[in-house]
Amino acid sequence: MSAPGFTNRNTSTSAGYNQNSTPSSAAAAPAYRNGTEQSYPAMYPPTSPYPHPPLHQTHSGPPPSKALTNTGHTTNYFHQQNNQHLQPHLPQHHPPPTVAPPAVRPPHPSAAAAQQYTPALPTNALYDPPPQQALYCTPDAYYGQQTYHAPQAQQLQHQLPHQQQQQQQHQPPVNGVGAPLYPIVSYPSAPGSSQYGTLRSSQSPCQAPGAVPTLVGAPLHQHPQTSADTSSLPPAFSTTAVQQFCGAPTTNQTSPAYNGTAHHPADQPTSHQRHYDQNNHAAALYDPYQGVPYGNMTADGDRPPSGSTTTSVHSSPRHQQGMHYGYDANRSGSLACEPSPATGPSDSSSEEEEDDDEDEDEEAGGDTSSSTTGSASPVPNNFDCLEGGSYPDSIAPSGDMPNHSPPYNNYGYPGMQPAYQQGPASHGDSSPSHALYGQQQPQQYAQPFPNMSTLSAALGGLSGVPELELEALMPVNLLHERSLLPDRPLEAPEPNLSPDLRKVNCSPQTFRCTLSSIPQTQALLNKARLPLGLLLHPFRDLQQLPVITSNTIVRCRSCRTYINPFVSFLDQRRWKCNLCYRVNDVPDEFMYNPVTRSYGEPHKRPEVQNATVEFIASSDYMLRPPQPAVYLFVLDVSHNAVEAGYLQHFCDSLLDNLDKLPGDTRMRVGFLTFDSTVHFYNLQQGLSQPQMLVVSDIDDIFIPSHDSLMVNLKDSLELVKDLLGALPSMFRDSRVTHSALGPALQAAHQLMAPTGGRISVFQTQLPSLGAGLLPSREDPNQRSSSKGVQHLGPATDFYKKLALDCSGQQIAVDLFLLSSQYADLATLACVSKYSAGSIFYYPSYHHVHNPAQRDKFRKDLDRYLSRKIGFEAVMRIRCTKGLSIHTFHGNFFVRSTDLLSLANVNPDSAFAVQMSIDDSLVDSSLACFQAALLYTSSKGKRRIRVHTLCLPVVSQLSDVFAGADVQAITCLLANMAIDRSVSSSLGDARDALLNAVVDGLGVYRNTVSTLQQHGLIAPDNLRLFPLYILALLKQKALRTGTSTRLDERVFAMCEFKTQPLQQMMRMVYPDMYRMDTISDQGSLHLNDTVVPQPRLLHLSAERLSRDGAFLLDCGSVLYLWVGKCVNEIFIRDVLGCPNYASIPPNMTDIPELETKLSERVRAFLDWLQDNRAFSCLFYVVREDASAKLDFFQNMVEDRSEMGLSYHEFLQNLLQQMSK
């Protein structure tokens, strides 16, 4: 499809502007900081980086090795499932919530609060930093977005009316007209009128005419429940937990004790986690934000800031002589590279990322990396006392390092086991942070700069592995070759790098490039006619993730790249950035390697050993204190919604998952329902039952009460449960058919604006009232027209604007559309698309008539509610100088050329970007890409997840083809085609896809292939390209010919944009296996289960046979197709039915039978299921069942009304190519 097709690459030859000139584009991390408050002091004491206690607390006694270590690691970091595991354990470690009694108002808040808090810092303060709970413990709006330092007077003004109102308010009679089950309904009205005029009774759902006063322009900000308990003081506390790391052993550099088993009173739980805490935070302060008057804190908003500041003690290791290592070899060209200006112009607008501040801060904060010599700068150093001065000898090994190959993976998890098996070593005096590393292998003395040699080898030797390349380029005659599929699902191609680099490279599941060899110039790329782009899945659930806590996060001073395995160390004190080639200094802190606990081995730091790491960010990366987890559920309760009956399932699911919602003690929830009016729910703690507040003025929506609608889940748990129990029945008799989605979203936005968070919208019909109402645009007669499909784009910009507003306030909107009729998803989806939300669609949802959608809804909800979430995130994608990002695909808002603003980030969404080559990459032999995702975890921690991918640069067309990744190319082309079909037309998009194959294979035939063959030939690694494109053309999103509902089509498009590659490939070209002959041959052994690995089959009806059973894995659905003449044994042993005729028509589960065959099938199914996030539906489809249509729709190689058969498609291609 190539340049003319999709890409408007304007390689602008003219102009004096250079897209690449973003000197200060800097951090992936806006230093989230608020105005004058210079630093929010470290929120987390260095010793308590983990919200959860790991499962295994003690180290006394050798733990049962592998299993233990694994669980230990996975425990660490927010794997949802593990969190779930952990939740039940939590309470015992939690200190009880320290809610300060409202009466206590100490004269000096910070001091007094400190006193209050200190008792709450027993050892288990380590497990769950109570500050979080304390920080946000008021249900008030805690930080007004406008300013944190609202003038006191203003505060008072705010308060006065509140108090007056409170006095005026009368609690409505609890046992009103309505059934006691129902929340009390009130219609907020003009100040004069009675606030709780009527109660909504179940008998009379119609509102009494007098009860709804006209509210035009008179929004009343009433605070029905700002009662006494809102004045509960958030305990401000400031602990100056000075970590004296004085205990490091001084004698054991050569054989550091394995102190994974050491006895540490406090930090045992964390000590076997991979936590590279080399903090020498001297002070970890809990800054009480509640000391700052935020917004309209009612009771104690006028407190002065507590004034506690960080005394940042930074470290500088002892000055050491003779640390220059003689690795000047590859310094040759590099030093010539410009040290570009470190900071951008100072006029950067304040709403942008605070990179410059960050820079300044680092400088001000004593970033010691500024000296250009190899010796440490004479910074006042506490490192000695902090680290116990334990490293004088450790820097010695300059000359006489053994030169054996670098232990790249030495330090990995396997390496930790021996540590565990050691008996308890006496290591009395080591500091907590050391204990974190104690289990690491000490023998890694090895060679000072392993990367150096490997890098230079890689730099030179890109000729690499010729046989691999040849294999990839081997011509395949597609017209003759009948069986193209590999036995097992396709793996990503290995980039042609030196083995060492390959070993540390980022996992292809996280980061994948369409061309695993980057062409040197744009001209070469254009010649290859293949798209260049990246597919990212940055926040996916990981099994292992090194987490690093360190004072200074080492980054390039010019391009702000995080240090990564692909940088080169010029000598011990300097490293060269692999993206901009600037030479940087190694900060002193970085010289100390917490893994080996030795000094002078910067190349062995975890950052330099792993392509995927996570940093715990300091306050430099915060613009405001990390937000709590805030969830708002916006529910459609119109007649249509009641008919569909989703409410019951939603409430049940939420009730089940309430304790699994990710978040800490500050977590807040709120509910909002809407039909033609918007209903709020007061869930303030202390109420006997939820109160419903109805706002009927949808043209000018307002929030009836500011502090009691979003409530702390912990405090109001009972009320929330009451509400969820009552909701489905409350609206059972609703006759309101209108849906005021727009106003409801506006209200939700207002409600969430102070905090940010997640809005989950459940909508069942076309919005028909208020702002954002939509006309029905679909003409059912046009559904199958081949003339082109209209209305793929949004009808109004209302939802887009709203999404951008939300994105600005760090709110993401997730849309669940459960409609049976056209609901204009194309327009509604905008609200999620640009606020980084996710979109779920359940066509023709009905709780009785459509059990399939109902089950899917339930399963999706379970995953949705309990999955990990990151708040207020930004992601920056940096790439080697010369490359630039050209187009972005996915759900987010692109804030600047390489910065994506993600209000929420979830582990199930992926992104894609298209790249272009601005400058020739002739000088570099490696191209690197780094995606840095800065987010706030649900536990209120600021974290940065960094992925780095390194790929070789090639100058030959054949090399480019050899590195092509057919799956990634297909996914990227699908994304491009979707853009194209929205901006131009569906026909264009389909043509472009076709052209992409024609061009790609044409170039290969004409230039790369040496054989002058006739027929359609493709390189071996692209042999599936035409097949995948054909499958793409038959997808719901892009197909023509068959009747496709517009919403389903649009949803399929949204899916393409956000699904990770594996999932998307399963949707495009489902995996089919034969199940009745399944055997243990070549099976996978996982732990104690044997997972059979049947062969992949082509998706053609000719591969099916009557006497077989076939499993089709479409990503979210699994079909087991059972032929008529299938072996009776299979039916009996696997399906548990006596014969074919007795198989029930809608079987959705396989019975657990004790037979060998059943075990194999189930093991395989479970294994498939384990590999995906959302649990998928399972159907047994009999050959004669009506459901077989769904099954046969996936047989994309066959001719159907959707298009040509594969063979015809190939002929068509051939024809086009010979034109």
Add this chain to the structure above:
Amino acid sequence: MEAAVFIVSLVDCCALIFLSVYFIITLSDLECDYINARACCSKLNKWVIPELIGQTLTTVMMMVSMHWFILILNLPVAAWDLYRTCRGWPHRAWAEKPGLQGAELRHLRYVKVPLGNMGVFDPTEIHNRGQLKSHMKEAMIKLGFHLLCFFIYLYSMILALIND
């Protein structure tokens, strides 16, 4: 009369030059990450209509005063602006439906701009598909064109004043 036409054109042209420079500066600010896309686009969208008006004004004046050469010079640019900016009623049949007029009239619609976009410059699109570059290129070309026009008007004005 001649002179008056050219004096007005000259002033108009100056304004357009300033506008082009403003466009270029704002876009390059966005390119360099000094302002965010949303701010940039809302700034620029404000000036799309004034630019069109300014351009149309000169064109109409040239047509009225029968300066064909300058008219031909101006016509393509004016047409482009119009094409990019003006409302696309024919494509928006649904907008005729009652009840939507109010909402519809509040936002100006554009021919070249998809219905859901927020104007000629859309913050969600501007970083995609090299749009930023093409906007920049467009602004540059316009700047050059206006500069050329400026000198033509200046010359014509002086000529007209001398002839008077």
